[in-house]
Amino acid sequence: MTKSRSFLKHEMVKFILFTILILFLPLAFKGGYLLNVFVFVGIHTLLAVALNLLLGYAGQISLGHAAFFGLGAYASGILTATHGQNPWLAMAVVAAAVGTLAFIIGFPILKLKGHYLAMATLGFGIIVYIAFNEAVELTGGPSGFSGIPNLSLGGVSFDTDFKNYYLIWGMTLVTILLSLNLVNSRIGRGLRAIHDSEVAARVMGVNVRFLKVQIFALSAVISSIAGSLYAHTMTFVSPTSFGFNFSVELVTMVIIGGLGSIYGSFLGAALLTLLPEILRAFQDYDIVVYGLLLIFMTMFMPGGLVRGIPALVGRIVMRSGAGSKADA
Amino acid sequence: MHIGQQIAQYLLSGLSTGAIYALIGVGFAIIHNATGIINFAQGEFVMLGGMFTVFFLTVLNLPLLVSVILAIAAATIVGVAFERLAIRPMKNASPISLVIITIGGSILIRGIAMLVWGKDTHAIETFSGNEPIQLGEATILPQHLWIFAVTTVVIICSKLYFNYTISGKAMRACAYNSRAAGLVGIDVRRMVLFSFAISSAMGSMAGIIIAPLTMTSYDVGVMLGLKGFCAAIIGGMSSGLGTVFGGVILGILESLGAGIFSSGYKDAIAFIILLIILFIRPQGLFAKGDTERV
Numbered sequence: 001m002t003k004s005r006s007f008l009k010h011e012m013v014k015f016i017l018f019t020i021l022i023l024f025l026p027l028a029f030k031g032g033y034l035l036n037v038f039v040f041v042g043i044h045t046l047l048a049v050a051l052n053l054l055l056g057y058a059g060q061i062s063l064g065h066a067a068f069f070g071l072g073a074y075a076s077g078i079l080t081a082t083h084g085q086n087p088w089l090a091m092a093v094v095a096a097a098v099g100t101l102a103f104i105i106g107f108p109i110l111k112l113k114g115h116y117l118a119m120a121t122l123g124f125g126i127i128v129y130i131a132f133n134e135a136v137e138l139t140g141g142p143s144g145f146s147g148i149p150n151l152s153l154g155g156v157s158f159d160t161d162f163k164n165y166y167l168i169w170g171m172t173l174v175t176i177l178l179s180l181n182l183v184n185s186r187i188g189r190g191l192r193a194i195h196d197s198e199v200a201a202r203v204m205g206v207n208v209r210f211l212k213v214q215i216f217a218l219s220a221v222i223s224s225i226a227g228s229l230y231a232h233t234m235t236f237v238s239p240t241s242f243g244f245n246f247s248v249e250l251v252t253m254v255i256i257g258g259l260g261s262i263y264g265s266f267l268g269a270a271l272l273t274l275l276p277e278i279l280r281a282f283q284d285y286d287i288v289v290y291g292l293l294l295i296f297m298t299m300f301m302p303g304g305l306v307r308g309i310p311a312l313v314g315r316i317v318m319r320s321g322a323g324s325k326a327d328a
Numbered sequence: 329m330h331i332g333q334q335i336a337q338y339l340l341s342g343l344s345t346g347a348i349y350a351l352i353g354v355g356f357a358i359i360h361n362a363t364g365i366i367n368f369a370q371g372e373f374v375m376l377g378g379m380f381t382v383f384f385l386t387v388l389n390l391p392l393l394v395s396v397i398l399a400i401a402a403a404t405i406v407g408v409a410f411e412r413l414a415i416r417p418m419k420n421a422s423p424i425s426l427v428i429i430t431i432g433g434s435i436l437i438r439g440i441a442m443l444v445w446g447k448d449t450h451a452i453e454t455f456s457g458n459e460p461i462q463l464g465e466a467t468i469l470p471q472h473l474w475i476f477a478v479t480t481v482v483i484i485c486s487k488l489y490f491n492y493t494i495s496g497k498a499m500r501a502c503a504y505n506s507r508a509a510g511l512v513g514i515d516v517r518r519m520v521l522f523s524f525a526i527s528s529a530m531g532s533m534a535g536i537i538i539a540p541l542t543m544t545s546y547d548v549g550v551m552l553g554l555k556g557f558c559a560a561i562i563g564g565m566s567s568g569l570g571t572v573f574g575g576v577i578l579g580i581l582e583s584l585g586a587g588i589f590s591s592g593y594k595d596a597i598a599f600i601i602l603l604i605i606l607f608i609r610p611q612g613l614f615a616k617g618d619t620e621r622v
């Protein structure tokens with residue numbers, strides 16, 4: 001009992017430190033271009049945390065998560081720009097609708113395992129992507145959908161990077177806190193049991209099928225909210241942001257950061273969002289680097305950055321320690 | 329054109345794209361049965377087949393037949409290299425890691441192709457002219473005949489290989505039970521390498537014979553690969569007739585759907601079929617209990 005309490009205290013301290021880091025980060029950027037990039041790091045972190053709940057904790061892959069993100073973005077955009085609804089109301093209604101959709105398709109999809117699950121989610125993602133392109137009257141088709149209003153709260157319109165940074169990171173931090181709470185609860189233990197062995201989990205009394213579908217739906221809801229935030233921040237959406245490549249990018253963020261680590265998702269999202277900015281100098285080479293990164297990380301750092309870096313540092317310290325001993 | 333004529337035309341063009349999907353799907357099935365891996369990079373070998381052919385034909389000015397043979401050889405080398413460098417080191421990896429590795433490989437191959445050959449679309453001359461052939465109600469191009477012929481020959485050859493040669497039989501043994509195959513002296517790792525070689529060669533052939541009809545570019549592999557996978561799923565991951573039927577069914581439904589409903593949703597049709605099959609009969613349409621899977 002005391003052990004779990006000190007563990008929770010430890011988690012709280014980590015979270016508070018992380019929050020402080022995020023709150024003061026904009027001071028370092030002085031409102032420049034990096035601030036804009038970190039707005040997107042926030043959105044991507046939200047998405048990576050959502051996918052990590054499914055992939056890292058429950059061990060169920062999804063190669064179609066960009067679809068939930070896109071559905072949130074487009075539905076929010078259409079409800080507010082075309083039908084003039086309240087953006088906050090729209091965000092909530094859309095998230096509920098996307099969650100319901102995920103819940104319904106979750107039952108047949110999550111019956112599948114491994115490669116088949118990957119392909120089914122991929123197929124779902126591509127169908128949704130094609131619909132974004134083809135339903136021209138609704139979505140504007142391949143040329144995109146513009147004129148989405150910014151969010152506003154009590155007369156304050158979130159129309160600058162600075163304001164959006166705090167809006168998005170506020171949402172992201174709340175989601176991180178809730179996710180940490182979730183994964184350290186009975187449900188989180190159930191999920192990890194499913195990850196290790198579905199049969200064993202079932203024997204221990206975990207309702208495997210229902211729990212998998214629930215976490216899939218929750219993950220979709222968070223992704224949809226991220227989509228709504230994205231739409232209101234960008235005020236413009238187009239199908240290319242929600243294709244197969246972005247689904248793969250999300251999976252990469254989670255894996256590079258570290259499966260089953262919430263802060264790892266932040267690291268992965270930050271790295272993959274910053275990397276194209278750094279690689280912009282190399283223009284088209286970024287896709288090659290991206291592929292190599294995926295392969296090398298899976299081969300040599302299967303635990304992701306969050307476990308790989310401490311291990312690497314530990315090894316270097318050990319080696320230099322052994323070296324200095326040898327010198328003496 | 330009256331409706332019967334139209335449908336005959338859709339059926340024929342569906343049959344030819346279906347043959348391509350079948351060829352790619354059989355490649356998927358061969359690797360899957362030998363290793364348990366779904367090779368998400370399969371589509372890139374299709375792209376490499378077409379792009380290498382363009383390269384040998386237009387840059388090096390080689391004759392068609394030589395270009396085609398060299399292109400198949402080059403794509404096969406890439407396939408073998410991919411297995412040695414990325415798949416073999418991952419001995420006891422989880423399916424998710426393997427999915428990621430093959431996705432990484434596919435991004436890498438596509439990226440390199442883009443750097444080397446650029447983003448333009450390239451055309452290849454048809455193998456024997458563009459004179460349409462009247463076939464009952466519909467017309468087809470000589471290239472369609474090439475597609476049917478190559479697919480038929482490749483499928484028959486692979487059937488003969490798996491049934492009548494030592495290494496083909498050894499590969500089937502690995503598919504049934506790789507540990508038992510190892511115990512009777514079959515070099516399982518070599519068989520895995522073979523499976524990558526065969527399926528990258530098959531994929532590249534598919535890419536070469538379709539290129540004159542649809543043109544080719546660095547990114548054609550994604551969709552073709554996924555469609556090939558659909559064919560293999562419909563066929564229950566068999567490397568024989570099941571997948572061939574799967575490809576043909578997919579090609580025909582797609583072509584009818586595009587013609588009758590909307591061509592924009594053509595690609596969606598394949599994936600809707602994929603989802604329905606995965607939901608209702610994940611073992612494929614033709615599987616009857618425990619089937620032979622190589």
